[in-house]
Amino acid sequence: MSQDMLLQAQDIGVHAGAQTLLRELSFSLRAGEVLTILGESGAGKSLLADALMGNLAPGLTATGEVSVRGTRSAASDTRARRALWGHQIGLLPQEPTLALNAVRRVGPQLEEVLRLVRKLPPGEAAGQCATRLSEAGLDAAAAQYPWQLSGGMAQRVVATMALAGGASLLIADEPTKGLDTHWRDHVTDMLRRVAAAGGAVLLITHDLRVAGALGGRMMVLRGGELIESGTTADVLAAPREAYTRELIAADPAHWPVRAAPVTGMPVLRARGLAKRFGERRLFAGLNLDLHAGERLVVQGPSGTGKSTLGNVLLGLLKADAGEVIRAPGLAATALQKLYQDPVASFAPSRSLLGSLQDAARLHGEAWSAVEARLAGLKLDACLLARRPHQVSGGELQRIALARVLCARPALLFADEPTSRLDPISQRQALQLLGDAMDETGAALLLVTHDEDIARVFGQRLQRFTGEGITT
Known part of the structure; x- marks a missing residue:
């Protein structure tokens, strides 16, 4: 085998009992290469990543063979590849909140990677920890817990940890979702440097700008099967x-501008709101x-208070002033939130069907209306028998949208609701969301980093900066 061959995947498949979720895929990655x-x-993109890592959810099995730097193992031999985690093969997972320990501060978690994987002495590990967090714009994050971070900040923390182990083969699953343009470009450059230094990157992304910037090769999957491959540029x-062609054409840059809605009486008023975190206003x-x-669309860099504003308006956080x-007359459930990390908003041990039925029953929604909503979101009914961790992030976000609309909210705070969705699903989800808001006359507070979505979907824009807000 060539010295520069970092990964060989032979006939990789994923199965749930007799059902095939990912049909046999074969490909290789050499030093310096990027495969999107x-x-x-x-x-089946995240299923492929989990199969390569040896980290499939219970009930799923992998077939085929994986070779990492010449170390061969059956795809079903999870123990063999787990021994390579961190120092040979690294994963930047799709859900950063699940990758971080919620009860430990960020700094000690990164230091642990540097000590146990890179074998650095404690003092050097602490110094590198500070340097790496600073480079990612996360100087204050070392003393914070994961739940104190914005979604974009958590994404950057996990990216920093994934690279800290020094693995030459990096699997990056939606590494730029929920990031503003500056930090999206920062993470893209981090991945480019991995390849330039003699490593290889397997990139899973919905962001065509990131794919185009990294170049290399591309494989297009649909329904668990390979349908097209070639150089990314081609x-x-x-x-x-x-x-x-449909996937590329569905990029938000090509969407028509949605007609302005008919507006009515105020649903909510905020007066003199103030909020600080520590010394930061x-x-x-x-x-x-x-x-x-x-x-109303709210935009601004990660960590500037966009999600905090929404949470204060909904009563989930208390304002300082x-x-x-x-x-008057709004029901207690009239203000609803669609979360950026949908997995955290579902009961982990309950089926998705059970969660949807609970919501429909609680809010008096006919089940036929829920089924119509799911069909509009192009969701297969068979997914509902699974638990939250057994479906993709994009599928779970669409199910979360179908669930929150059961409440018929007067105000919906949608926090990066499309960051996990491919362009086709983004268009379908926002079409359904906009139609539901127009039909019910509900107000929408939408947080998004996507300038194109803000342009075509928003009616009014509020920008957050590092120094506060501008209108």
Whole structure:
């Protein structure tokens, strides 16, 4: 075997009993190469990553053979590949909150990687920890717990940890979701440096800008099968398959601008709101009105208080000053949130069907209406028998959208609701969300880093900066 061959995957398949979820895939990665896996949510991209890592969920089995730097093992031999974690093969997982220990501060977790995987002495590990977090714009994060971080900050913490072990083969599963343009480009450059230093990157992404920037080769999956492959430049410029053309054409940059809604009376008023975290002021003296039917988009860098504002408006966090005034007569459940990390909003041991049925029963929603919503989101009913961790992040986010609409909210706070979705699913989900808001006259507070989504979907824009907010 060539010295520069870092990964060989031979006939990799994933099965749930008699059902095949991922059909046999074969490919290789040499030093300096980037291979991008593209496809809509549920296509099998994350299943492939988990099979290569030896980290499939219970009930799933892998077939085929994996070779990492010449160390061969059956795809089903999870123990053999787990011995390579960190120092030979690294994973930047799709759900950063699940990769971090919620009861330990960020700094000690990164130091542990540097001590146990890189074998650095404690003093050097502490110094490198500070340096790496600073490079990622996370100087204050060392003393924080994961639950104190924004979604984008958590994503950058996990990216820093994944690279800290020094693995030459890195699997990056949606590494830039939920990041603003600056930090998306920062992570893209981190991945580029891995390949330039003689490593290899297997990239799973919905972001065509990241795929194009990294170049290399591309494989397009649909329904667990390979439908097209080639150089990234060729596939993006001249896709052969109709599905690939549809996927590329569905990028938000190509969407038509959604018509402005008819707005009504105020649903919520905020007066003089202020909030700090430690010594940092997120906002102060904030006045805001949200009217029925209105679509307000909030944008700004990660960690500047966008999610915090939404949580204060919903009553999930208490403001340091000011007040939030709801319209009279609103039900206690009239203000709802669609979470950025959907897995944290579902009961882990309950089936998705059970969670949806609970929501429908609680809010008096006909089950036929829920089924119609799921069909509109192109979700297979067989997914509902699974638990939250057994479906893709994009599938779970669409199920979360179907569930929250059962409450018929007067105000929906949607926190990066499409960051886990491929362009086709993004378009379907936002179409359903916009139609539901127009039909019910609900107000929408949408947090997104995607400038194109903000442009085509929003009616009013509020920007957060590191120094507060601008309108």
